[in-house]
Amino acid sequence: MLIGFAGPAQAVIVDRILAIVNETLITQSDLNSTFEPVRKKIEGSLTGEERENTLKEAREAILNRMIDNILIEQEAVKLGITVQDEEVTGTIKNILSQKNLTMVDFENILEKEGLSLDAYKREVKEQMTRSRVIRRELRANITVSDEEIGAYYTQHRAEYEGQTAVRLRQIVLFFPENADDGVKRKTKADMEAILKRIQSGEPFDKLASQFSQGPTARDGGDIGFVEKGVMNPEMEKIAFAMEPGQVSGIIESSVGLSVITVTEKRGGGLKGSESVRDEIKDRIIDTKMEKKYEEWIGDLRKKAHITRKN
Numbered sequence: 001m002l003i004g005f006a007g008p009a010q011a012v013i014v015d016r017i018l019a020i021v022n023e024t025l026i027t028q029s030d031l032n033s034t035f036e037p038v039r040k041k042i043e044g045s046l047t048g049e050e051r052e053n054t055l056k057e058a059r060e061a062i063l064n065r066m067i068d069n070i071l072i073e074q075e076a077v078k079l080g081i082t083v084q085d086e087e088v089t090g091t092i093k094n095i096l097s098q099k100n101l102t103m104v105d106f107e108n109i110l111e112k113e114g115l116s117l118d119a120y121k122r123e124v125k126e127q128m129t130r131s132r133v134i135r136r137e138l139r140a141n142i143t144v145s146d147e148e149i150g151a152y153y154t155q156h157r158a159e160y161e162g163q164t165a166v167r168l169r170q171i172v173l174f175f176p177e178n179a180d181d182g183v184k185r186k187t188k189a190d191m192e193a194i195l196k197r198i199q200s201g202e203p204f205d206k207l208a209s210q211f212s213q214g215p216t217a218r219d220g221g222d223i224g225f226v227e228k229g230v231m232n233p234e235m236e237k238i239a240f241a242m243e244p245g246q247v248s249g250i251i252e253s254s255v256g257l258s259v260i261t262v263t264e265k266r267g268g269g270l271k272g273s274e275s276v277r278d279e280i281k282d283r284i285i286d287t288k289m290e291k292k293y294e295e296w297i298g299d300l301r302k303k304a305h306i307t308r309k310n
Contacts, residue, residue, distance in 0.1 A: 018063060020307040021070040026063070035062050037114040045209050045218075069126055071300045076133050083128045088121050091128065099201050109201050138292045144284045152280050159266050164228065166239050167264040169204050169221040172214040174256035191250050191257045198247055204261050213256075225266065235260065 019026040035058070042054050076082070096106055107117055171194060173187050194211055198204055205220025216223050228236060235258065238248050242262045251258045 017309050019067055019309060020305075021067050022074060022304050022306075024070050024074070026066055026070070031059070031063055031066065033119065034066060035059055038062065040114050041206065041209070067301075067306060068297055069130070071297065071304055072130050072133050073126070074304075075137075075300065076129050079133065079136060081129065081132050081136065083125050083132070085121075085125075087128065088125045091124055092121070101201050105200060112202070134289070134293060134296075138289055138296060139285075142285055142288050142292070144281050144288075148284055149277060149280050152284055153276070156280075164240065165225040165266055166242075166262050167225045167266075168223050168239060168260050169208055169263060170214060170216065170223055170258055170260045171204070171208045171212040171221055172256055172258045173211070174213050187257060188250065188252075191259065195247075195250060195259050198259070198261075204247065222263075225264070 015027045015029045017025055017027055018031055038058050039055065042051060042058060046054055092106075096103065101109075110117060110120055171191075173191050175184055175187060179187070190211075194207055197207060205222070208221025209217055211217075212221050214221065214223075226239070228240065230236075231239065232253060234253070235251050238251060239260060239262060242248065242260075244262050244264055247261045248259055251260065
């Protein structure tokens with residue numbers, strides 16, 4: 001009899017309940033599955049006490065997000081909001097088309113991230129559901145006046161005028177001091193491998209965090225906005241010729257190798273408020289939505305029966 005009960009008893013211990021959200025359970029295995037890609041990234045980029053603290057904070061943040069997602073899914077049921085599997089598939093196909101990826105390529109990328117295609121589909125479905133619920137509940141109550149648009153334009157005038165600037169992310173591999181040709185060839189081969197992964201669809205910021213030897217590696221290689229005359233001439237020429245989203249080839253200098261991507265451009269002369277009206281309106285709406293979302297999800301939490309298990 002003891003042997004017969006050993007299996008189920010052990011399973012309960014392994015897959016323990018972490019939270020109950022209006023009778024919906026979140027188990028340890030649920031959290032582990034969602035947390036796995038984040039864990040790999042953190043463990044691949046940090047060490048020691050910093051890694052352990054970051055893992056703890058990230059695990060707690062993901063558990064809270066899972067609770068919020070369940071509340072939103074429950075709200076979607078109340079509102080009759082659904083997302084069909086065909087819609088999810090169509091969204092993924094559009095993503096692949098934009099990135100010029102095959103499904104096989106995409107599944108390989110997901111595998112490296114510690115995700116399965118089914119898990120990614122669930123994530124996309126959650127995001128689509130979340131977007132529809134929030135739009136239904138919040139967007140209709142948000143208005144933006146002409147005065148708000150004018151005030152925003154005045155406060156952020158520098159973004160719409162002045163010298164052209166580009167916002168860059170950079171991956172840099174330095175040549176060791178007194179490096180010979182063999183070492184430089186090895187460094188170039190390493191950078192070529194990184195560039196190939198970027199071209200295959202892996203996130204630039206993730207690879208920058210993992211491989212870049214520059215001071216901005218922890219920020220995903222983000223070096224912020226750079227105006228003309230700051231970078232070395234060769235890199236500047238390449239950077240200002242690129243459009244947002246494009247990735248450069250390998251750029252060699254006396255100290256090492258770089259790959260850059262442009263994430264934003266600004267400046268190049270004053271734009272009238274009318275020409276950027278829709279852009280400003282969308283920014284104001286996004287800001288208001290974020291504030292209202294926190295209030296709205298906070299109300300859902302207060303109304304819900306949420307039990308956390310230690």
